[in-house]
Amino acid sequence: MNTFINNQIELFQEKNKNRGRLLVSCPDQPGIVAAISKFLFSHNANIIESSQYSTNPENGMFFIRIEFECPGLKDKAKEIEEQFTEIASQFDMEWKLTHVYQIKKAAIFVSKELHCLLELLWEWQSGDLMADIALVISNHEEARDVVEGLNIPFYYIPANKDIREQVEEKQLQLLKEYEIDVIVLARYMQILTPKFVAENPNKIINIHHSFLPAFIGARPYERAYGRGVKLIGATSHYVTNDLDEGPIIEQDISRVDHRDNVDSLKKIGRSVERSVLARAVKWHLEDRIIVHQNKTIVF
Amino acid sequence: MNTFINNQIELFQEKNKNRGRLLVSCPDQPGIVAAISKFLFSHNANIIESSQYSTNPENGMFFIRIEFECPGLKDKAKEIEEQFTEIASQFDMEWKLTHVYQIKKAAIFVSKELHCLLELLWEWQSGDLMADIALVISNHEEARDVVEGLNIPFYYIPANKDIREQVEEKQLQLLKEYEIDVIVLARYMQILTPKFVAENPNKIINIHHSFLPAFIGARPYERAYGRGVKLIGATSHYVTNDLDEGPIIEQDISRVDHRDNVDSLKKIGRSVERSVLARAVKWHLEDRIIVHQNKTIVF
Amino acid sequence: MNTFINNQIELFQEKNKNRGRLLVSCPDQPGIVAAISKFLFSHNANIIESSQYSTNPENGMFFIRIEFECPGLKDKAKEIEEQFTEIASQFDMEWKLTHVYQIKKAAIFVSKELHCLLELLWEWQSGDLMADIALVISNHEEARDVVEGLNIPFYYIPANKDIREQVEEKQLQLLKEYEIDVIVLARYMQILTPKFVAENPNKIINIHHSFLPAFIGARPYERAYGRGVKLIGATSHYVTNDLDEGPIIEQDISRVDHRDNVDSLKKIGRSVERSVLARAVKWHLEDRIIVHQNKTIVF
Amino acid sequence: MNTFINNQIELFQEKNKNRGRLLVSCPDQPGIVAAISKFLFSHNANIIESSQYSTNPENGMFFIRIEFECPGLKDKAKEIEEQFTEIASQFDMEWKLTHVYQIKKAAIFVSKELHCLLELLWEWQSGDLMADIALVISNHEEARDVVEGLNIPFYYIPANKDIREQVEEKQLQLLKEYEIDVIVLARYMQILTPKFVAENPNKIINIHHSFLPAFIGARPYERAYGRGVKLIGATSHYVTNDLDEGPIIEQDISRVDHRDNVDSLKKIGRSVERSVLARAVKWHLEDRIIVHQNKTIVF
Incomplete structure (x- = not known):
């Protein structure tokens, strides 16, 4: 039966080899979405699904989850992570970038x-x-x-x-x-x-x-x-x-x-x-x- | 608008002039349903809906709600109530007989x-x-x-x-x-x-x-x-x-x-x-x- | 694992050895519940749960499901069934009497x-x-x-x-x-x-x-x-x-x-x-x- | 009672005088979110809530709803709409920009x-x-x-x-x-x-x-x-x-x-x-x- 599971996992990994997810929490301010989406675009990543929530227009917290397709993600992942730290520190973000093919x-x-x-x-x-x-x-x-x-x-x-x-x-x-x-x-x-x-x-x-x-x-x-x-x-x-x-x-x-x-x-x-x-x-x-x-x- | 409501109430009362409801709680024992249903039958009452629940087969409590049609209920209600007290005391019942035409x-x-x-x-x-x-x-x-x-x-x-x-x-x-x-x-x-x-x-x-x-x-x-x-x-x-x-x-x-x-x-x-x-x-x-x-x- | 299941079935059967269920459909008329409950009482059966439904006060259909405890049901089952046919034919009933210990x-x-x-x-x-x-x-x-x-x-x-x-x-x-x-x-x-x-x-x-x-x-x-x-x-x-x-x-x-x-x-x-x-x-x-x-x- | 409603509407309008909503449908491709969010940022608009959905990574449709706060929206609305047409035509968008204070x-x-x-x-x-x-x-x-x-x-x-x-x-x-x-x-x-x-x-x-x-x-x-x-x-x-x-x-x-x-x-x-x-x-x-x-x- 594990063979079956393994096949499913392999299929899933193959299908999602370029799929990444970005989770961000930070103090809200204008420009966050622009900065993130510009960054992803610059790495040829296409945003597939994105949900955002802010607790309050003024002095609130900003949360976003983005799922994206990025050709060659496996090879570029480390570089992307490193470069994202700059944006992250600019906006004081807590963040996590995950690669869907890395099954938990x-x-x-x-x-x-x-x-x-x-x-x-x-x-x-x-x-x-x-x-x-x-x-x-x-x-x-x-x-x-x-x-x-x-x-x-x-x-x-x-x-x-x-x-x-x-x-x-x-x-x-x-x-x-x-x-x-x-x-x-x-x-x-x-x-x-x-x-x-x-x-x-x-x-x-x-x-x-x-x-x-x-x-x-x-x-x-x-x-x-x-x-x-x-x-x-x-x-x-x-x-x-x-x-x-x-x-x-x-x-x-x-x-x-x-x-x-x-x-x-x-x-x-x-x-x-x-x-x-x-x-x-x-x-x-x-x-x-x-x-x-x-x-x-x-x- | 109250005219409308009054009409509705009158229609409801006319439709339910023979409708009664019996609610009973008592210690469970064989023969309760037989006694109640025989009693109602003896007053020409037809049981329309009945739900019963007992907490436990042994030493439990018995609960029943019966809705019945009884021709001429309005006139017979008092007599029925009086006669039911005998069954009620036999089975140690807490009970209530209500007449649907008496709007609460x-x-x-x-x-x-x-x-x-x-x-x-x-x-x-x-x-x-x-x-x-x-x-x-x-x-x-x-x-x-x-x-x-x-x-x-x-x-x-x-x-x-x-x-x-x-x-x-x-x-x-x-x-x-x-x-x-x-x-x-x-x-x-x-x-x-x-x-x-x-x-x-x-x-x-x-x-x-x-x-x-x-x-x-x-x-x-x-x-x-x-x-x-x-x-x-x-x-x-x-x-x-x-x-x-x-x-x-x-x-x-x-x-x-x-x-x-x-x-x-x-x-x-x-x-x-x-x-x-x-x-x-x-x-x-x-x-x-x-x-x-x-x-x-x-x- | 089937041992486990078998144990559970045996426990269930032991617990329900006196438990019966009666399902009845027939044309509605006064006296049905009285007749059934009197019958069950005459066999020392205690009604544990009962639900009734009638489609319509006049010329309607009557449906009831009764679950009862009857000491010695296993031995008396056949006799009870035979005797019930009389009531059944009197009220033109379709009916079914099941014994809970008989697992389907x-x-x-x-x-x-x-x-x-x-x-x-x-x-x-x-x-x-x-x-x-x-x-x-x-x-x-x-x-x-x-x-x-x-x-x-x-x-x-x-x-x-x-x-x-x-x-x-x-x-x-x-x-x-x-x-x-x-x-x-x-x-x-x-x-x-x-x-x-x-x-x-x-x-x-x-x-x-x-x-x-x-x-x-x-x-x-x-x-x-x-x-x-x-x-x-x-x-x-x-x-x-x-x-x-x-x-x-x-x-x-x-x-x-x-x-x-x-x-x-x-x-x-x-x-x-x-x-x-x-x-x-x-x-x-x-x-x-x-x-x-x-x-x-x-x- | 309408006075009450009018008060509520006025409060709502005052509270939302800078609140806008952007709805967009277009063929999916990389860079859409980046373009929109950069545009909004350039008008000092802060994205409050945003939801996106794409039908399919390849050759699919892209849909987004963005709710934003933009100081002075009332006065800038027309200008923003005019300038957005450029992005809209670039990505072949169907779109709608609404101002929350304009009650429907x-x-x-x-x-x-x-x-x-x-x-x-x-x-x-x-x-x-x-x-x-x-x-x-x-x-x-x-x-x-x-x-x-x-x-x-x-x-x-x-x-x-x-x-x-x-x-x-x-x-x-x-x-x-x-x-x-x-x-x-x-x-x-x-x-x-x-x-x-x-x-x-x-x-x-x-x-x-x-x-x-x-x-x-x-x-x-x-x-x-x-x-x-x-x-x-x-x-x-x-x-x-x-x-x-x-x-x-x-x-x-x-x-x-x-x-x-x-x-x-x-x-x-x-x-x-x-x-x-x-x-x-x-x-x-x-x-x-x-x-x-x-x-x-x-x-």
Whole structure:
């Protein structure tokens, strides 16, 4: 089956060999778009898609995401990056230039409940999630068969709050070894230490099984049932050191009613969780997200 | 315009002169449906619609809503009620028998923002909200013109937390005078005293401008903006003495994104608020709601 | 993995060994609910859930679905069925009494695109789709690995319109051999003959990749793209001999915009298709659907 | 009440006195964004929001919408337009430059059913629909009171298919007299002649009460009921000479079930119709829509 995936990746890379993406955040002022677009034009890059957003006409922030075709991008990439630093410093930009043919390397962390992992693997097999899923790490054995069946390395690392540091040391070691770009917590259910989070800023995507900020923390479906809500939801967010308080990437809900007990809420919720997480991961992989002041701009 | 409404009400009453509704809550046990349906059959009542729900096969609660046609209901109603008490006491029922031709009398409380009031008035004018809107009470003058333009009495009662008791005395007096069955807080924005709430159990319907339990209390849109949520919502609930903690009747949400500032959240939210409140009020008017342990069963 | 499934099935059967479901359609008249509920009570059956619907007070049709607990159902089932025929003939009922512990046997037909099959298999593995998936039939080999990996028999029967009858003969033979109760066309993409359909009335569930009646027939996503719609949808329906005209069980949609080309419509559509089909199949398995005059009542 | 509206309009105009919008469609090629943004920068215009879309990297079409702040726009507008023609001809652009302080003049056509008209009037009163509603034309008298109550001129022009040309002559005369920019058919229910349509290309917005292309033409709710659909919808589109075939601007749906008869479908549908039409009209007023080959790009 990996042959199939590899073929898809190769096709994708070939199709996107000249495709680049530029993400910029900076204080707003006239002339930014002119400077960027002139720069890209001077490198024969054609802007394919561009989205811009400014927080406020006066003294605001400027954000842009540009996707462009640039003949020979692979060879010119380094030169382009170097030359762009001049514009970047002129406008005081935070920026990132990515090359679409460089598929991002992802690690998935999972616990006992597999629905979010399965959704990601499935989208990946269908070619709808363009990542290199380099490894799966779990504190349980439930996912081993399906993961190894897809020729993805599976690491079983038992975890609990008493051995958190040793566990994370092993995990960080693996992330380094596999040169991981993005970590997806697909219902991992373990709290990460500030050290782990600090080493991976805006790189850890979590799914929380409630429409945050409702039901922060443990057992959200039980609490939703107790409150008698008519909608249950899920929230995907970047992980920060404030539990369930990181920048929200995506949320969605599903309607429930009085007949639904905690078990049915969980069943219904699974569908919401997996689609919300999958969308968030895809947007991250496509460089659609800029984080600013604990919020996301999703282009 | 009220002539039009009166015609609609008369037509509705004529069409429903034999239509009754029975709502029952009691401990579950075999034979309840048999007893009720035998009873109705013995009064020549034909069951048109029936919905039942039990919390749990063993030691659970039983809830049912039955809508029936009973020739000559108007004349037989009292007799039926009296005879039903026997079954009711046998099964330890809480119950209510309503006659659809007896249109419920509603009072609407409103403050400065009129969108929820306008939605209710509009649905009412279209014949989609079958109530007798007996009066509108407000602590501001903004609604007077539109309310009086529809020949509905409008009472301006200035309110603030220092004169809460005097204000509520006047309000309770009016509710009594107009024989009000249901009170709709259409963005009234004043907290009611425990005394007021206690006199109107499960009769006060509020709209809160967030998907509860997120953003309980004041300024929910400002806080939603601050948190960077991707969905905003509204919740309609019965009022209890715990602020925004009463039984939820209906909730809905609308998608928002990073471009929406507090003002756009409010604009988008208005649409959600008005449809959520209108649905909740309609379900109440149609006797579709049973409250049990701070939750609603909506049949 | 099948061990896991078998465990879940056994647990489910044990939990539901006394659970029955009664579905009734008949001309409406007073006394039906009384007769049924008295009958069930006389067999010590406790009604757990009941939903009723009548098309019209006068000269209408009456439909009811009752779920009940009846101690010793397994042994009494035959006797109950026999005795119910009396009531059934008195009220001219079409009816069905099912025993929840008798898990339905399903056959899934699939072609090259596997997303709907995978969704069903996955829900089944999670214990959310309580069926005995007895076999998978396909005119392609794509699904073999995943199906056989779950220890489900896979039959490869090449098909095209010239050999339709021979193909269906083999299929019908297999359906008989495995005693199949329900056939799910999970994007099978072959038209069935009137003979095949006639042998399986209201037993074949199809998923069509559009919100019917828009885009009946072939290539709906291409046509949706051509028309510039802002929503794409999927429809699950029972198969009749009028192409895509059978009774609709469930529909849903997803929002799209001008940036979505045919490929993205297909990707987005896959999510809708799989959830719509899964819901329809679950409702069928739970005996929630009554077909009347080419429409469904879904309780 | 018009005083209130006038205040809102004046505030809006003052706030947006320097705000412009540029809409461009042209064959795609490198350098377009660079040329436009350099041009705007040379006039001291700061780009506030910009959205771009290209149909295809090679030989495709390029579309952009730019919203900008330009100090002294009112005085410089003419000069800017003149100078832009050079760029426009260089890239073979279709383009439009609008000044936000120039509020668009709208005519609303309505028949007997007022819900869509009422929604528009209400959003307008709330300041959420920034247009000058210059007149309402109807072939019935139902809307007169509410329209004149808001000090909007109301014209009663009886219409039927036999006198279509005389009727439209009067209508066109009024549109000219009031210098109308956009015509909203808020359930007008009369077919327009090719002459009328030709004089107002991409300026007539209709609401059709189905999710097109399902149920084109008359009595869509009756047909939706007949088909047993589980979703009903509404579609707003620009009017062309092919009935219900014009470019779709917005669509939405609402869930229905077997209990809904034609009347309830209509009630439920009204909510969908009014929100869909209101969104479409707002997007048009905000110059968010580009029409290309019978489809819309909505930025």
